[in-house]
Amino acid sequence: xxxxxxxxxxxxxxxxxxxxxxxxxxxxxxxxxxxxxxxxxxxxxxxxxxxxxxxxxxxxxxxxxxxxxxxxxxxxxxxxxxxxxxxxxxxxxxxxxxxxxxxxxxxxxxxxxxxxxxxxxxxxxxxxxxxxxxxxxxxxxxxxxxxxxxxxxxxxxxxxxxxxxxxxxxxxxxxxxxxxxxxxxxxxxxxxxxxxxxxxxxxxxxxxxxxxxxxxxxxxxxxxxxxxxxxxxxxxxxxxxxxxxxxxxxxxxxxxxxxxxxxxxxxxxxxxxxxxxxxxxxxxxxxxxxxxxxxxxxxxxxxxxxxxxxxxxxxxxxxxxxxxxxxxxxxxxxxxxxxxxxxxxxxxxxxxxxxxxxxxxxxxxxxxxxx
Amino acid sequence: xxxxxxxxxxxxxxxxxxxxxxxxxxxxxxxxxxxxxxxxxxxxxxxxxxxxxxxxxxxxxxxxxxxxxxxxxxxxxxxxxxxxxxxxxxxxxxxxxxxxxxxxxxxxxxxxxxxxxxxxxxxxxxxxxxxxxxxxxxxxxxxxxxxxxxxxxxxxxxxxxxxxxxxxxxxxxxxxxxxxxxxxxxxxxxxxxxxxxxxxxxxxxxxxxxxxxxxxxxxxxxxxxxxxxxxxxxxxxxxxxxxxxxxxxxxxxxxxxxxxxxxxxxxxxxxxxxxxxxxxxxxxxxxxxxxxxxxxxxxxxxxxxxxxxxxxxxxxxxxxxxxxxxxxxxxxxxxxxxxxxxxxxxxxxxxxxxxxxxxxxxxxxxxxxxxxxxxxxxxxxxxxxxxxxxxxxxxxxxxxxxxxxxxxxxxxxxxxxxxxxxxxxxxxxxxxxxxxxxxxxxxxxxxxxxxxxxxxxxxxxxxxxxxxxxxxxxxxxxxxxxxxxxxxxxxxxxxxxxxxxxxxxxxxxxxxxxxxxxxxxxxxxxxxxxxxxxxxxxxxxxxx
Numbered sequence: 001x002x003x004x005x006x007x008x009x010x011x012x013x014x015x016x017x018x019x020x021x022x023x024x025x026x027x028x029x030x031x032x033x034x035x036x037x038x039x040x041x042x043x044x045x046x047x048x049x050x051x052x053x054x055x056x057x058x059x060x061x062x063x064x065x066x067x068x069x070x071x072x073x074x075x076x077x078x079x080x081x082x083x084x085x086x087x088x089x090x091x092x093x094x095x096x097x098x099x100x101x102x103x104x105x106x107x108x109x110x111x112x113x114x115x116x117x118x119x120x121x122x123x124x125x126x127x128x129x130x131x132x133x134x135x136x137x138x139x140x141x142x143x144x145x146x147x148x149x150x151x152x153x154x155x156x157x158x159x160x161x162x163x164x165x166x167x168x169x170x171x172x173x174x175x176x177x178x179x180x181x182x183x184x185x186x187x188x189x190x191x192x193x194x195x196x197x198x199x200x201x202x203x204x205x206x207x208x209x210x211x212x213x214x215x216x217x218x219x220x221x222x223x224x225x226x227x228x229x230x231x232x233x234x235x236x237x238x239x240x241x242x243x244x245x246x247x248x249x250x251x252x253x254x255x256x257x258x259x260x261x262x263x264x265x266x267x268x269x270x271x272x273x274x275x276x277x278x279x280x281x282x283x284x285x286x287x288x289x290x291x292x293x294x295x296x297x298x299x300x301x302x303x304x305x306x307x308x309x310x311x312x313x314x315x316x317x318x319x320x321x322x323x324x325x326x327x328x329x330x331x332x333x334x335x336x337x338x339x340x341x342x343x344x345x346x347x348x349x350x351x352x353x354x355x356x357x358x359x360x361x362x363x364x365x366x367x368x369x370x371x
Numbered sequence: 372x373x374x375x376x377x378x379x380x381x382x383x384x385x386x387x388x389x390x391x392x393x394x395x396x397x398x399x400x401x402x403x404x405x406x407x408x409x410x411x412x413x414x415x416x417x418x419x420x421x422x423x424x425x426x427x428x429x430x431x432x433x434x435x436x437x438x439x440x441x442x443x444x445x446x447x448x449x450x451x452x453x454x455x456x457x458x459x460x461x462x463x464x465x466x467x468x469x470x471x472x473x474x475x476x477x478x479x480x481x482x483x484x485x486x487x488x489x490x491x492x493x494x495x496x497x498x499x500x501x502x503x504x505x506x507x508x509x510x511x512x513x514x515x516x517x518x519x520x521x522x523x524x525x526x527x528x529x530x531x532x533x534x535x536x537x538x539x540x541x542x543x544x545x546x547x548x549x550x551x552x553x554x555x556x557x558x559x560x561x562x563x564x565x566x567x568x569x570x571x572x573x574x575x576x577x578x579x580x581x582x583x584x585x586x587x588x589x590x591x592x593x594x595x596x597x598x599x600x601x602x603x604x605x606x607x608x609x610x611x612x613x614x615x616x617x618x619x620x621x622x623x624x625x626x627x628x629x630x631x632x633x634x635x636x637x638x639x640x641x642x643x644x645x646x647x648x649x650x651x652x653x654x655x656x657x658x659x660x661x662x663x664x665x666x667x668x669x670x671x672x673x674x675x676x677x678x679x680x681x682x683x684x685x686x687x688x689x690x691x692x693x694x695x696x697x698x699x700x701x702x703x704x705x706x707x708x709x710x711x712x713x714x715x716x717x718x719x720x721x722x723x724x725x726x727x728x729x730x731x732x733x734x735x736x737x738x739x740x741x742x743x744x745x746x747x748x749x750x751x752x753x754x755x756x757x758x759x760x761x762x763x764x765x766x767x768x769x770x771x772x773x774x775x776x777x778x779x780x781x782x783x784x785x786x787x788x789x790x791x792x793x794x795x796x797x798x799x800x801x802x803x804x805x806x807x808x809x810x811x812x813x814x815x816x817x818x819x820x821x822x823x824x825x826x827x828x829x830x831x832x833x834x835x836x837x838x839x840x841x842x843x844x845x846x847x848x849x850x851x852x853x854x855x856x857x858x859x860x861x862x863x864x865x866x867x868x869x870x871x872x873x874x875x876x877x878x879x880x881x882x883x884x885x886x887x888x889x890x891x892x893x894x895x896x897x898x899x900x901x902x903x904x905x906x907x908x909x910x911x912x913x914x915x
Contacts, residue, residue: 007404216762216763216765217761217762217763218752218753218758218761218762218763219761221745221752221763224741225738225741225745225749228738228740228741229734229738229739229740231734231735232734232735232736232737232738232749233738233749234697234717235695235697235717235727235729235735235736235749236717236721236749236750237716237717237718237719237720237721237722237749237750238718238749239716239718343404344404347404362402362404363400363402363409363448363449366402366407366409367400367409367412367413
């Protein structure tokens with residue numbers, strides 16, 4: 001490998017890492033304003049988000065539980081982005097998947113395991129169809145998918161609010177809840193104290209499946225080519241339209257699955273404010289994870305841990321508002337968006353370091369490689 | 372008056388003797404880390420005042436980067452620039468213009484809806500109390516045009532002008548800004564042979580008036596015609612500077628490529644067989660819905676190369692897109708091996724044996740965001756060889772990439788290589804490897820040598836003749852007349868979306884074909900289809 005390829009590979013990891021560090025540095029400044037020591041605060045945050053004092057008091061398991069829906073909505077965004085569709089419809093697909101699960105969870109009467117599988121498949125179909133619609137609108141009528149998915153998010157959330165408040169309403173309290181689902185529909189839990197369980201395993205399987213689909217299968221190849229250069233795909237004989245629609249269906253199915261697992265694995269019922277923002281966070285997870293399934297896996301855990309750490313460690317122990325967790329995440333995304341700043345900065349620093357050490361700079365190496 | 376001020380500034384700069392170096396670029400190095408391109412590798416170039424200096428090399432050899440550095444569009448990593456013997460810092464094109472440097476880009480930077488005068492005076496309009504003085508503007512342009520013997524109508528709108536005239540406006544624009552050193556970036560690429568002749572005369576004339584001209588090109592015949600000296604670049608390096616009078620064209624080619632090149636193509640007579648492809652009365656509209664191809668009919672037989680000549684922008688792009696299936700036709704039928712494929716998709720056409728070398732390898736022909744292996748299989752990933760139950764067989768893709776690298780001598784590439792790191796010539800070899808492997812029956816080659824160096828051009832031409840000799844039908848579309856005439860067995864000329872005429876490449880002269888390309892008919896020959904469009908547009912008032 002020559003100098004350039006080596007540096008490119010290092011940059012793939014270095015840029016997100018530097019973005020995370022930059023986010024933490026700016027967050028440290030904000031923490032100083034709350035009259036706390038940033039080091040103590042980060043220690044609390046880490047302990048509460050990633051620590052594990054004993055097997056049944058393990059914060060990290062809760063982090064994994066919370067990372068599960070983020071992984072799936074992140075994958076949903078990856079599949080859409082990789083087929084050239086900037087879909088931000090995960091929120092709506094997630095809501096409809098959750099609604100489907102909440103309804104089928106008590107309406108169906110099936111044996112254990114089968115019940116859960118049927119629910120997840122149904123949620124995937126519903127989410128998939130809800131992703132397929134903007135795909136078709138884009139391909140057939142050239143309606144911008146960003147706009148349609150935003151609008152359809154609103155519709156899905158309002159459908160959920162209506163269903164919870166009227167047809168599915170189970171109690172007469174101030175907050176409307178759907179009925180608690182049957183035991184047969186619930187997913188297995190590994191450790192008491194958190195809801196970390198089968199859903200996480202399914203999410204890992206989805207990470208691997210998306211990876212193999214995109215990088216090993218022929219339809220995945222079509223989708224990536226169409227996403228990277230639609231003109232090239234058209235020229236080469238790939239059906240761009242089909243690739244886009246298929247990508248949107250799969251994307252919707254993954255977000256729908258996320259909604260279902262959140263219901264049958266964690267909450268067992270839904271209210272009208274059910275888990276808002278998990279779909280949108282999935283977008284951030286995909287972007288910070290370099291639009292790659294393995295990146296999504298790591299970033300989902302990071303985000304869940306930071307969120308949990310901010311909530312338990314900062315808010316409860318130090319009295320720092322837990323919104324700081326969200327701020328840290330937002331800062332990280334902001335810094336990842338400034339990728340060019342880092343790549344330029346890194347190559348500039350490399351040059352100076354090489355100069356300082358009396359070694360060859362990238363320009364000189366490039367000149368030498370071409371001798 | 373702005374011109375007087377600029378003159379006064381220029382007078383203050385110390386003037387050397389007559390044969391002083393107008394420009395010296397010393398040890399210029401420019402590296403683009405994001406694409407790993409060392410565009411200029413320790414390049415030194417001196418240009419004498421009042422000469423026409425040709426800068427020669429393939430696209431990607433670094434000549435445009437060097438000129439962009441000189442014009443202030445890029446900053447070099449190292450090296451220095453001297454103008455009239457003085458070291459200068461050029462951070463921005465404004466600095467370059469103040470130093471008397473003018474640049475005519477390959478793609479003109481004119482406002483189509485403005486008049487010639489408005490374009491030339493853009494940003495330096497004569498005004499009084501902030502109000503424009505249109506009459507003075509036109510008068511100044513008229514004066515300028517007369518001074519340089521380049522007549523134009525100040526009130527004509529750019530969008531109504533032929534390309535050659537637009538280029539003249541670009542040159543006048545630079546002259547109006549007191550350019551002493553004029554950079555022309557591939558100025559002949561878009562012109563008809565007649566317009567080229569005119570331009571070369573203009574360039575000589577400007578040099579006689581003491582202007583220094585840097586003429587970027589890869590056409591060696593033009594270098595011979597117009598330049599005093601030439602400098603050759605290859606792979607970012609300066610190979611050398613020679614006096615044109617003492618350098619033969621094969622010598623120049625050898626400098627460009629680094630080895631001897633066969634400039635004359637050696638090909639056997641064609642042995643045409645059955646008709647493989649036929650377009651019958653097809654009409655195609657462009658992206659904005661205007662007709663671009665009007666009622667064209669032609670056929671290509673196996674074992675022959677049909678050339679389509681014409682100035683770029685006369686419907687060739689749309690014709691190729693329609694034939695290859697990328698754009699629907701509005702009317703007419705397309706027959707391929709006797710079957711009607713008018714409504715077939717690109718994939719279906721390719722499956723039946725159609726291959727396509729597109730005019731833009733970067734935007735259409737390749738996916739620069741992925742690697743060699745994936746680029747090579749876009750037309751064959753569904754074959755059982757590469758595909759098992761819907762899964763790609765990566766080892767087979769890798770083997771095919773290794774085969775292509777060897778068979779088409781794609782230098783410096785290995786399976787898994789990112790396409791973006793390859794040079795222009797090697798990128799085109801990747802396209803050829805993909806399109807010409809697997810015995811295609813019909814090959815569309817649209818501008819297959821655009822922007823390539825002499826060595827790569829030779830390779831592309833050889834490959835096309837070879838595929839013809841294997842009895843494939845070849846449709847060659849090119850704006851390079853020499854290419855059309857040396858490769859084709861029959862030649863059609865396109866003008867404004869129609870066929871202006873068919874000529875025999877062995878007997879036709881360049882002047883005759885040039886007339887057809889410009890929309891005139893040949894004296895004494897009846898041209899059929901294009902005769903309605905073939906009347907030249909009446910020229911607007913031209914001030915002599």
